[in-house]
Amino acid sequence: MRFKNLLLASLAALAFISCSKKSDDKIEKTVSIEGTWVGKYSGMSEPYNDYYSFRIKAGGILELLDATNKVTGSGTWAIENGNLFSGTYTLPAPDSKKISVLATFKKDTGDLDGTWGPDDNDYTGGYWYMKKVK
Numbered sequence: 001m002r003f004k005n006l007l008l009a010s011l012a013a014l015a016f017i018s019c020s021k022k023s024d025d026k027i028e029k030t031v032s033i034e035g036t037w038v039g040k041y042s043g044m045s046e047p048y049n050d051y052y053s054f055r056i057k058a059g060g061i062l063e064l065l066d067a068t069n070k071v072t073g074s075g076t077w078a079i080e081n082g083n084l085f086s087g088t089y090t091l092p093a094p095d096s097k098k099i100s101v102l103a104t105f106k107k108d109t110g111d112l113d114g115t116w117g118p119d120d121n122d123y124t125g126g127y128w129y130m131k132k133v134k
Contacts, residue, residue: 031110031132033079034058036065039130041116052128054087062087064099079105085112088120101128 036055040048053065056077064073075089075098085105091097102123103114110132115123 030107033077033085033105035132036069036134037112037130038133039112039128041126041128043126044124046126048127048129052130054130062089064089064091073099075099083107085114099125103128103130 034056036053038051038053041050041052042048051067053067053069055063055065055069055071057063060076060078062075062077063071064075066072073089073091075087077085077087079085083105085103086101088098088100091099098119099116100118100120100122101114101116103112105112112128112130114128115126116128117123117125
């Protein structure tokens with residue numbers, strides 16, 4: 001009889017623990033890649049002094065923005081393995097330069113941190129970082 005009571009008490013305690021609210025509190029908040037991002041970029045051995053901003057849109061559309069949110073370049077983006085962001089955009093004429101970017105996307109903090117370069121799949125121009133703002 002004692003064994004049966006002990007077993008029932010153990011099962012009741014287990015059921016109570018498994019329904020505890022604390023397990024619901026551990027849901028991770030993740031940031032979507034789509035939205036507006038703001039940060040800075042630099043040349044290879046220079047400090048981060050220059051404004052840099054993207055609007056990352058659904059369907060792989062990437063827009064380069066100036067400090068007034070005016071589109072100053074456009075291109076495409078992709079995500080691989082859930083955290084490797086890559087993209088290319090072209091500046092408007094008369095420059096018409098193509099720029100490639102590659103970054104680590106940190107879903108938990110809303111950060112992009114990477115490199116850029118002056119051609120397709122070239123990331124030797126310098127470094128950049130951005131934080132999602134909306």
